[in-house]
Amino acid sequence: MTFMRNFLWMLFFTPLLGMAQAKNTTNTPSTIRMGHSIHITMKPYQNTKIFIGTNYGKNKTLADSCLLNEKGEGVFESKQKLTPGIYFIVSPKYSILFDFLIDEEQHFKIMADTTALDKVIITGSPDNTLFQDYSKNINALFVQLNNLQNQFKAAKNAADSAIFKAAYLGKDKEIKDMRNGFIAAHPKSMMCFLLNVMQRPEAPPVPVIKGKADSLYPYYYVKNHFWDQVVFNDNRLIRTPFFEDKLDEYFKNYVSREPDSIIEEVQYILTVAKTGKEIYPFLLFKFTNKYISPEFMGQEKVFLHLYQNFFAKGDTILLNEASKKSITERAYSMMANQLGLAAPSLILTTLEKKRVSLYEIKSPYTFIAFWDPTCSHCKVEIPRLDSFYKASWKNFQVKVLSVNINFKELAAWKTFINEKQLEDWIHVYQPEEDLNKEIKAGLPTTIRQLYDVYKTPTFYLLDSNKKIIAKNLSLEQFNDFLTNANKKK
Numbered sequence: 001m002t003f004m005r006n007f008l009w010m011l012f013f014t015p016l017l018g019m020a021q022a023k024n025t026t027n028t029p030s031t032i033r034m035g036h037s038i039h040i041t042m043k044p045y046q047n048t049k050i051f052i053g054t055n056y057g058k059n060k061t062l063a064d065s066c067l068l069n070e071k072g073e074g075v076f077e078s079k080q081k082l083t084p085g086i087y088f089i090v091s092p093k094y095s096i097l098f099d100f101l102i103d104e105e106q107h108f109k110i111m112a113d114t115t116a117l118d119k120v121i122i123t124g125s126p127d128n129t130l131f132q133d134y135s136k137n138i139n140a141l142f143v144q145l146n147n148l149q150n151q152f153k154a155a156k157n158a159a160d161s162a163i164f165k166a167a168y169l170g171k172d173k174e175i176k177d178m179r180n181g182f183i184a185a186h187p188k189s190m191m192c193f194l195l196n197v198m199q200r201p202e203a204p205p206v207p208v209i210k211g212k213a214d215s216l217y218p219y220y221y222v223k224n225h226f227w228d229q230v231v232f233n234d235n236r237l238i239r240t241p242f243f244e245d246k247l248d249e250y251f252k253n254y255v256s257r258e259p260d261s262i263i264e265e266v267q268y269i270l271t272v273a274k275t276g277k278e279i280y281p282f283l284l285f286k287f288t289n290k291y292i293s294p295e296f297m298g299q300e301k302v303f304l305h306l307y308q309n310f311f312a313k314g315d316t317i318l319l320n321e322a323s324k325k326s327i328t329e330r331a332y333s334m335m336a337n338q339l340g341l342a343a344p345s346l347i348l349t350t351l352e353k354k355r356v357s358l359y360e361i362k363s364p365y366t367f368i369a370f371w372d373p374t375c376s377h378c379k380v381e382i383p384r385l386d387s388f389y390k391a392s393w394k395n396f397q398v399k400v401l402s403v404n405i406n407f408k409e410l411a412a413w414k415t416f417i418n419e420k421q422l423e424d425w426i427h428v429y430q431p432e433e434d435l436n437k438e439i440k441a442g443l444p445t446t447i448r449q450l451y452d453v454y455k456t457p458t459f460y461l462l463d464s465n466k467k468i469i470a471k472n473l474s475l476e477q478f479n480d481f482l483t484n485a486n487k488k489k
Contacts, residue, residue, distance in 0.1 A: 040076065043072045051065045055240055057286070148171055266302060284310060297473055304331060333452040343460065369385060371403070405430075
C-alpha cells in the first residue's frame with residue numbers, strides 16, 4: 001500500500017489531523033474546463049489498460065480506463081466530469097496503486113513509477129499539491145506521536161509515564177493546531193472538505209450547574225456537533241471511504257433505537273440530500289436496506305416510513321421494475337403487523353377439518369409460529385420452541401398457534417407433529433381452496449402478506465387482546481420477554 005493510501009486511512013482512524021505549514025495555494029482556477037482529461041505516465045507498464053477507481057460509500061468501483069502506449073503514456077478522458085472526491089489508480093491486475101484527488105478542475109497530469117510510488121508527481125492540480133504536501137508533513141508528526149505512545153506503554157515507573165504522557169499530549173495538540181491551521185488557510189480546498197467529513201467533535205468536560213454535574217452534556221454536545229461543516233446533499237461524500245462509516249457510527253452511538261427517533265433523523269438527512277443527484281439515492285437505498293430487515297424489533301417501522309414518504313411519492317423512478325415490485329410488496333406485507341397493532345384475523349383449518357379463529361383463542365398470550373414441515377431450519381427451531389413451551393411458557397399460560405404454510409405437505413406435517421410430540425398446540429393450515437379464493441378475489445390478504453412471512457419460521461407474540469407485542473426475535477429473546485413480562489405481573 002502506498003504512502004498516500006496509508007495516509008488516507010490514518011486520517012480516518014485517527015481524529016488528530018493537521019498540517020505542517022499553511023500555504024497560500026488556491027484550489028479553484030479562474031476558469032474550470034468541461035469534462036475530464038487526466039494525462040498519465042505509468043512506468044513500467046506498456047501497451048496495457050489501467051483504470052481509475054473510486055469509492056461508493058464503503059465499496060469501490062471503477063470510474064474510467066485508458067490504454068497505455070509503448071511509453072507507458074495514456075489519457076483518462078471524457079466529456080463528462082467525474083464527481084469530485086478521492087480516486088485511485090488501478091493496475092491491469094486490479095490492484096490499487098496510489099490515491100489522488102479529483103476536484104472541479106479535472107485537467108492535469110500524473111507521472112508515476114510502480115517502483116517508487118511514494119514519489120508520484122501531479123502537475124496542474126493545486127488540490128493534489130496540497131494533498132501531497134500535507135501528507136508528507138503530517139506523517140512525520142504521526143510517527144512521533146506513535147513513538148511517544150509506545151514509550152508511554154513501556155514506561156517502568158510513574159515518573160517516566162508522566163513525562164511521556166505530557167509529551168504525547170503536547171504532540172497531540174501540535175497536530176490539532178496544524179489541522180485547524182490548514183482548514184483556516186484553505187477553506188475551499190478538497191483536503192479541507194475531507195478533514196471536515198472525517199473529524200468528530202471532542203466531548204467537553206462534564207459541567208457542574210448549581211452544584212450538580214450534568215453528565216449527559218458531553219454526549220449531547222457531540223451529537224449536536226457531529227455533522228458540523230457537512231451538508232448531506234454534497235455528492236462528494238460518497239467518493240470518500242469514511243463518510244458511510246461515520247454515518248453508521250452516528251446511528252449506532254447517538255440515535256435511539258426507538259423507530260420514531262430513527263425516523264426523525266432519516267427524514268432530516270434525506271430531505272437535505274434530496275437535491276444531491278448521487279448522494280440522495282445512495283442514502284435512500286442505504287436506509288431502505290438497513291431497515292427492511294432491521295437488527296432490532298420494531299424498526300421495520302422506519303422502512304414503512306421510507307416507503308410511504310419517499311417511494312410511494314415518486315421515488316420509485318430510481319428502481320427497476322423488479323426492485324419496485326419487491327419493495328412495494330414488502331411494504332404492504334409489513335403494514336398490518338406492526339408492534340402495538342391488533343393481529344390480522346386468521347380463520348384456519350385443523351387436520352381434523354375443524355375451523356379455528358385466532359380471536360376465539362382465550363389466553364394471556366398467544367404465540368403464532370408460521371412454519372413449513374419441509375424447511376430444514378424449521379425442523380430445528382420448532383422442537384426448540386416446544387422445549388421453551390414445556391419448560392416455562394405453558395406455566396405462563398401461553399397458547400401456541402402452529403400454522404403450516406405449505407398445504408401440499410400435510411402428511412409430512414402430521415408425521416413431524418407426532419414424531420416430535422408437539423402436544424397442547426393448536427395446529428392449523430390454510431387449505432388450497434381457501435387460498436385460491438383469496439387470490440381470485442384480488443385481496444392482499446394471504447397469510448404470507450398479512451404476517452410478512454417471507455422466511456420460515458416466522459414468530460409473533462400477542463397479548464390477551466391479540467395485540468402484537470413482540471416479533472422477529474430469537475426464541476431465547478422471546479423467552480426473556482415472557483419471563484420479564486411475568487415478573488412485572
